[in-house]
């Protein structure tokens with residue numbers, strides 16, 4: 001059986017040394033990397049946090065939610081939409097797609113028990129998400145097949161090639177709370193920069209155009225010419 005090491009760190013206020021130690025020791029999720037360069041275990045961690053964690057929490061808290069006839073609110077993302085298939089952040093997006101599907105079917109499964117399920121299709125919000133991802137810390141490996149377009153790939157892995165604009169986290173939270181407190185909360189809450197735009201793109205943009213856009217922005221078109 002594989003052994004694991006544990007550490008107890010106290011005094012982890014944000015910005016302090018305890019916090020820095022915890023961040024360094026923890027296997028943080030948010031793994032952005034080209035699939036060919038990816039470590040399978042780290043991809044699994046994206047799914048552990050974004051999908052299996054959500055399932056485990058749902059199962060654990062269902063009895064309480066049933067008694068209170070409460071609302072289960074799942075944090076998903078525009079990254080989970082069909083049209084969000086930006087290269088090099090693939091496993092993160094795939095885990096968010098799984099979360100959107102899980103949340104949708106759960107809405108129907110829990111309805112008989114008086115429990116509502118709301119899916120947050122969150123757009124870009126100003127948090128340390130991108131700084132915390134492994135892609136931002138290490139970049140692509142020295143033997144990556146994508147070295148000729150390293151700058152473009154790493155810009156995608158670190159969110160630098162995303163359209164500029166972020167909704168402040170408090171503003172996002174205010175909107176979400178206002179939606180949730182309605183007598184009939186919407187089944188999807190679209191808050192955060194680009195959340196509405198991506199919804200429209202998802203319905204209207206032809207796939208050939210999405211492929212073209214992602215090929216241009218990721219540098220894979222340039223790589224194809226070089227090979």
Ligand SMILES: NC(=O)c1ccc[n+]([C@@H]2O[C@H](COP(=O)([O-])OP(=O)(O)OC[C@H]3O[C@@H](n4cnc5c(N)ncnc54)[C@H](OP(=O)(O)O)[C@@H]3O)[C@@H](O)[C@H]2O)c1
Pocket residue numbers: 027028029030045049075076077078079122123124125126127128129130132
């Ligand atoms: N920021 C955006 O633009 C955006 C857009 C759409 C959706 N989202 C989603 O919103 C959620 C929160 O992200 P955020 O933007 O607030 O970024 P964040 O500040 O980096 O928060 C990420 C959260 O994940 C937790 N986490 C990291 N690794 C973990 C692990 N291995 N096990 C358990 N928990 C772990 C962190 O916990 P600790 O703080 O305790 O380490 C932290 O609370 C995520 O699901 C993200 O995908 C964000």
